[in-house]
Amino acid sequence: MSIEDKIAYLQSLVPQMEYVKKGDYVLAKHPNVFVDFTNTALDLLKELYDLFKQKTGRKLPDVEFYIGMAESRAAFLRKVKFGDIIRVQDHNVIIDTWKPMELAIQIMQANL
Amino acid sequence: MFCGDGLRLSALASALACMPAKYVDYSGYAVAFAANVSDAGKGADAITKLSVKVNKDSGVGVDALSRVVLWYRSLIDSGKGMDAYGRIVGWRRAYADSALMMERLCKGVAPLRGDVAVSYDWAIKGRLVSIEADTEVWGWTSSASLRNFRDSGVSSDYMCRLPAKKLVESVHGVDWLRRVLSVRLAEAVIGVERFVKSALKVYADGYVGSDRMVRCVGKPFLDYSTVADYLYRTAFWVRSAVESVKGVERFGRDVLKRMVDSSVLAERLIKVPVRVLADVARLIDSFGKSYQIVIEVDTATSGWASVASAKVLRDSGVSGDYMCKEPMKRLIEAVYGVDWWYKFVGKGLADAVLGVDWYGKFLVRHFADAGLSLDYVRRGVVKPVWDYPYVHEYLFKWVARMMPILESVVCADWYRKDVLRHYADAGLGVDRVRKEPSKALVDLGLVLELFQIAGWLYIELRDFLVGEHVPVKDVISCKADTNVSADFLAKDVLKPYIDAVVAADYVRRLGLKVLADAGVGLDFAARTPSKALADAGLLVDWYSKDVVRNFLEWVVNVDWVITPALKLVVLRDWVVGEHIPLKDVGKVGVESVASVDWKSFDLASCLIDAVRGLDGVYRYIPVELHDYLLADHEVGFGRIWTIKDRAKMEELVAKLGFTLMGQEVWRRVYHRVWYDLIEVADQNTKIVIAEALIDAFKALYDKLKG
Numbered sequence: 149m150s151i152e153d154k155i156a157y158l159q160s161l162v163p164q165m166e167y168v169k170k171g172d173y174v175l176a177k178h179p180n181v182f183v184d185f186t187n188t189a190l191d192l193l194k195e196l197y198d199l200f201k202q203k204t205g206r207k208l209p210d211v212e213f214y215i216g217m218a219e220s221r222a223a224f225l226r227k228v229k230f231g232d233i234i235r236v237q238d239h240n241v242i243i244d245t246w247k248p249m250e251l252a253i254q255i256m257q258a259n260l
Numbered sequence: 261m262f263c264g265d266g267l268r269l270s271a272l273a274s275a276l277a278c279m280p281a282k283y284v285d286y287s288g289y290a291v292a293f294a295a296n297v298s299d300a301g302k303g304a305d306a307i308t309k310l311s312v313k314v315n316k317d318s319g320v321g322v323d324a325l326s327r328v329v330l331w332y333r334s335l336i337d338s339g340k341g342m343d344a345y346g347r348i349v350g351w352r353r354a355y356a357d358s359a360l361m362m363e364r365l366c367k368g369v370a371p372l373r374g375d376v377a378v379s380y381d382w383a384i385k386g387r388l389v390s391i392e393a394d395t396e397v398w399g400w401t402s403s404a405s406l407r408n409f410r411d412s413g414v415s416s417d418y419m420c421r422l423p424a425k426k427l428v429e430s431v432h433g434v435d436w437l438r439r440v441l442s443v444r445l446a447e448a449v450i451g452v453e454r455f456v457k458s459a460l461k462v463y464a465d466g467y468v469g470s471d472r473m474v475r476c477v478g479k480p481f482l483d484y485s486t487v488a489d490y491l492y493r494t495a496f497w498v499r500s501a502v503e504s505v506k507g508v509e510r511f512g513r514d515v516l517k518r519m520v521d522s523s524v525l526a527e528r529l530i531k532v533p534v535r536v537l538a539d540v541a542r543l544i545d546s547f548g549k550s551y552q553i554v555i556e557v558d559t560a561t562s563g564w565a566s567v568a569s570a571k572v573l574r575d576s577g578v579s580g581d582y583m584c585k586e587p588m589k590r591l592i593e594a595v596y597g598v599d600w601w602y603k604f605v606g607k608g609l610a611d612a613v614l615g616v617d618w619y620g621k622f623l624v625r626h627f628a629d630a631g632l633s634l635d636y637v638r639r640g641v642v643k644p645v646w647d648y649p650y651v652h653e654y655l656f657k658w659v660a661r662m663m664p665i666l667e668s669v670v671c672a673d674w675y676r677k678d679v680l681r682h683y684a685d686a687g688l689g690v691d692r693v694r695k696e697p698s699k700a701l702v703d704l705g706l707v708l709e710l711f712q713i714a715g716w717l718y719i720e721l722r723d724f725l726v727g728e729h730v731p732v733k734d735v736i737s738c739k740a741d742t743n744v745s746a747d748f749l750a751k752d753v754l755k756p757y758i759d760a761v762v763a764a765d766y767v768r769r770l771g772l773k774v775l776a777d778a779g780v781g782l783d784f785a786a787r788t789p790s791k792a793l794a795d796a797g798l799l800v801d802w803y804s805k806d807v808v809r810n811f812l813e814w815v816v817n818v819d820w821v822i823t824p825a826l827k828l829v830v831l832r833d834w835v836v837g838e839h840i841p842l843k844d845v846g847k848v849g850v851e852s853v854a855s856v857d858w859k860s861f862d863l864a865s866c867l868i869d870a871v872r873g874l875d876g877v878y879r880y881i882p883v884e885l886h887d888y889l890l891a892d893h894e895v896g897f898g899r900i901w902t903i904k905d906r907a908k909m910e911e912l913v914a915k916l917g918f919t920l921m922g923q924e925v926w927r928r929v930y931h932r933v934w935y936d937l938i939e940v941a942d943q944n945t946k947i948v949i950a951e952a953l954i955d956a957f958k959a960l961y962d963k964l965k966g
Contacts, residue, residue, distance in 0.1 A: 151961055158954050165947040178943055185950055192957055199964050239942060246949060253956045260963050 151199070154192040161185045176228050182242050183225045190215075190222050193249050200256050211255050214248035221245045 149157065164181045197211055224241045228234055 155954065155957055155961065158950075158957070162947070162951055162954070165950060166943070167947060168943045182946055182950070189953055189957070196957065196960055196964065199961075203964055203966075242946065243949075246953065249953065250956070253960055256960055257963065260960075 151192065151195050154188055154195070157188055158185060158192070161188075174234060176230060176232070179234055179238055179242070180227045183227050186222060186225060186242055186245050189249060190218055190245065193218070193252060197252070197256065200260075204259070206259070208255055208259060211252045214252040214255070218245050218248040218252070221248070 161181055161184060164177070165185075166175075166178065168178075194215060197208075197215060200211075201207060221241055221244045224237060225245070226238055228238065
C-alpha cells in the first residue's frame with residue numbers, strides 16, 4: 149500500500165471505532181480495531197521517515213530511536229476474541245506505542 | 261480542531277496526555293470504592309490488607325532476586341563493560357605514550373641535527389682554513405694536509421651521514437609510530453564497536469527477554485485458567501455425579517416401591533382367586549351334597565340317568581376338588597415365589613442402593629478432597645513466583661502433595677472394579693430372580709389353563725345337566741334348588757373362575773412387567789453407576805494426568821519465567837550500577853575518537869543511544885514487573901476472590917500502582933470480552949487520539965510532499 153492508501157485505510161478504521169457509553173459491554177472489536185490501527189500507523193510512520201530521509205538526506209537518530217521503541221512495543225499488541233480477558237497490557241501497549249509515534253512525528257515536523 | 265500542524269500535534273499531545281488523566285476516572289472509582297468499602301466492611305479491608313501484603317511480599321521477592329541471586333551475572337556484565345573500558349583507556353594511554361615518544365624523539369633529533377650541522381660547518385670551515393693556511397705556510401707540504409683534509413672529509417661525511425641516518429631512523433620511528441597508532445586506533449575502534457554491539461545486544465536481549473517474560477507470564481496464567489476451568493468442570497462433574505447418585509437412589513427406591521406395590525397387588529390378586537376357589541370348592545361341595553340328596557331321592561325314579569348323573573357329579577366333585585387344590589397349591593407356590601423374588605430383589609436393590617449411596621458419598625468426598633487440593637494448588641501457584649528462594653523446596657513439597665492424589669486415583673480404580681463386580685453379582689442375582697418367578701408364573705399359567713379346562717368341564721356339565729340330558733333336565737326342572745344351584749354354578753362360579761383367569765393373567769403379566777422393569781431398572785442401575793464410575797475413573801485419571809502435566813509445565817514455565825525475569829533485573833541492576841561508568845566510557849570514547857577525528861559523532865551517538873535504550877529498558881522492566889505482579893496477579897486471584905469485589909480491587913490496585921510506581925497511572929483493570937462493562941473514557945479517548953494521529957500523519961505527509 150502506498151502512503152495515501154495507508155492514510156485512507158486509517159481513516160476507514162475510525163468509523164469502526166465505536167464511541168461507547170456507560171454500561172456497554174466490552175466487545176472484541178473494540179481493542180482489535182485499535183490493534184489494526186496501530187500496526188498500520190507504525191508502517192505509515194516508517195514510510196514517512198523514509199520519505200523524510202530521501203527528501204532531506206538526513207537521518208534523525210531520535211526518530212529512529214522512537215520508531216524502534218514503537219516497534220518493540222507494538223510486538224506486544226494482541227487481538228482478542230470472545231471470552232478472552234483483555235489484560236492491562238492490551239490497553240496500555242496501544243497507548244505506549246502511540247506515544248513514541250507522536251514524538252517521532254513531532255521531531256520530523258520540527259526538522260522540515 | 262486541527263487547523264495547523266502545531267495545533268494538530270498539540271492536540272495529539274493533549275489527547276495522549278489525557279490517557280494518564282484516567283487517574284481522574286480512578287478518582288471516580290475511588291469514591292465508589294469508598295462507598296463499597298463502607299458497604300463491604302471487613303471483607304474489603306481484608307482484601308486490601310492481603311493485597312498490600314502480597315505486593316510487599318512480591319517487592320521483597322523481586323528485590324531479593326535482583327540484589328542477591330543475580331549479582332554474579334551483574335558482575336559478569338560489568339566485567340565486560342570494564343574490559344571494553346580498559347581497552348579504550350589502554351589505547352588512549354598508548355596513543356599518549358606514542359605522542360610523547362614522538363615529541364621526545366623529535367626534540368632529541370632537532371638538537372642533534374643542529375649539532376651535526378654546526379659540527380659539519382665547523383669542520384668544513386676549519387679544514388678549509390687549515391688547508392689554506394697550510395698551503396700558504398707550507399706550500400709543498402700538502403700531503404699531510406691532504407690526508408688530514410681527507411680524514412676530515414671522511415669525518416665530515418661521517419658526521420653528515422649520522423644525522424641523516426638518525427633522521428631516517430627517526431622517520432622510520434615516526435612511521436612505526438604512525439602504524440602502531442593506526443593499529444591501536446583500529447583496535448580501539450573495534451573495541452568500542454564491540455562494546456557498542458555488546459551493549460546493543462544486551463539491549464536487544466533486554467527487549468527479547470521482556471517479550472519472553474511477558475509471554476511466559478501469560479502462559480502460566482493461561483494454564484491457571486485451564487486449571488480453573490478444569491476445576492469448574494470437576495465441580496460440575498461432581499455435582500452431576502451427586503445428581504446421578506440421587507437419581508439412581510431415587511430410581512432404586514421407586515423400583516422398590518413399585519415392586520412392593522406389585523407384590524401387594526399380586527398378593528391381593530392372588531388372594532381373590534384363592535378365595536374364589538375356596539368359595540367354588542365350598543359351592544361344589546355343597547352342590548355335590550345337594551345333588552347327592554337329589555340323586556338319592558331320585559334314584560328310584562330316574563334309573564340309570566341318575567346313576568350316570570351321580571357318577572358325573574362325583575367325578576366333577578373330584579375334579580373340582582382337584583381344581584381347587586391344584587391352583588391353590590400353584591398359587592401359593594407362586595406367592596411364595598413372588599415373595600421370595602420380592603425379598604431377593606428387594607435385598608439386591610437395597611444393596612445396590614446402599615452401594616450406590618456409598619459410592620456417591622465416597623466419590624463425592626474424594627472429589628471434594630481433590631477439588632480442595634486443586635484449589636489449594638491454584639492458590640499456591642502464584643505465590644511461589646515471588647517466593648523464589650523457597651520455590652524448590654515448595655516444589656518438592658508439592659510433589660509430595662501430589663502423592664495422595666495419585667493414591668486416590670489408584671483407590672478410585674480399585675473402587676471402580678469392586679463396585680463393578682458388586683453390580684455384576686447383583687445383575688446375576690437379579691437375572692436369576694427374574695427367571696425364578698417367571699417359572700412360577702408359567703406354572704401359574706398352566707394352572708390357569710386348568711382353570712379354563714375346569715370351566716369347560718363345568719360348561720359341559722351344565723349343558724349336560726340343562727340341555728342334552730332331557731331326563732335329567734326334567735328331574736332338575738322339578739328341583740328348583742337344583743336349577744338355581746346349576747345356574748349359580750354356571751354363572752357365579754364360572755365367572756369368578758374366568759375372572760380369576762383374567763386376574764391371574766393380569767398378575768402374571770404385571771409381575772412379568774414389573775420383573776422386566778425391575779430387570780431393566782436394575783440393569784440400568786447396574787450400568788449407570790458402572791458407567792458413572794468408569795467416567796469417574798477416566799476423569800480422575802485425566803485429572804491426575806492433567807494436573808501432573810500442568811504441574812510439570814508450570815515448573816518449567818516458572819523456571820523459564822524466572823530466568824528472563826532475573827535477566828531483566830540483572831540488566832536493570834547493570835544499567836543502574838554501570839550507568840555512570842558507561843557514560844564515562846562513552847565520554848572517553850568520544851574524546852579519544854574526537855581527538856583523531858574518527859567518526860566521533862556516530863560512535864558517541866551509538867553509545868548515547870545504548871545508554872538511552874538501556875535506560876528505556878530499565879524503565880520498562882519495573883512497569884512489566886508491576887503489571888505482572890499487580891494486574892495479572894489480580895486476574896489470577898480475581899477468580900478466587902469473588903467477582904463482586906472486582907471494583908474494589910480495581911481501585912485498590914490502581915492506588916497501589918500510583919503509590920508504588922510514582923508515575924502516571926495506567927489502567928490496572930482487566931476486562932473480559934462480552935462479560936464486563938467497557939471503560940468509557942479509555943475507549944472514547946483512544947478514538948480521539950487516533951483521529952489526531954491521522955491528522956498529524958496527513959500534515960507531515962503534506963509537508964514532505966512540499
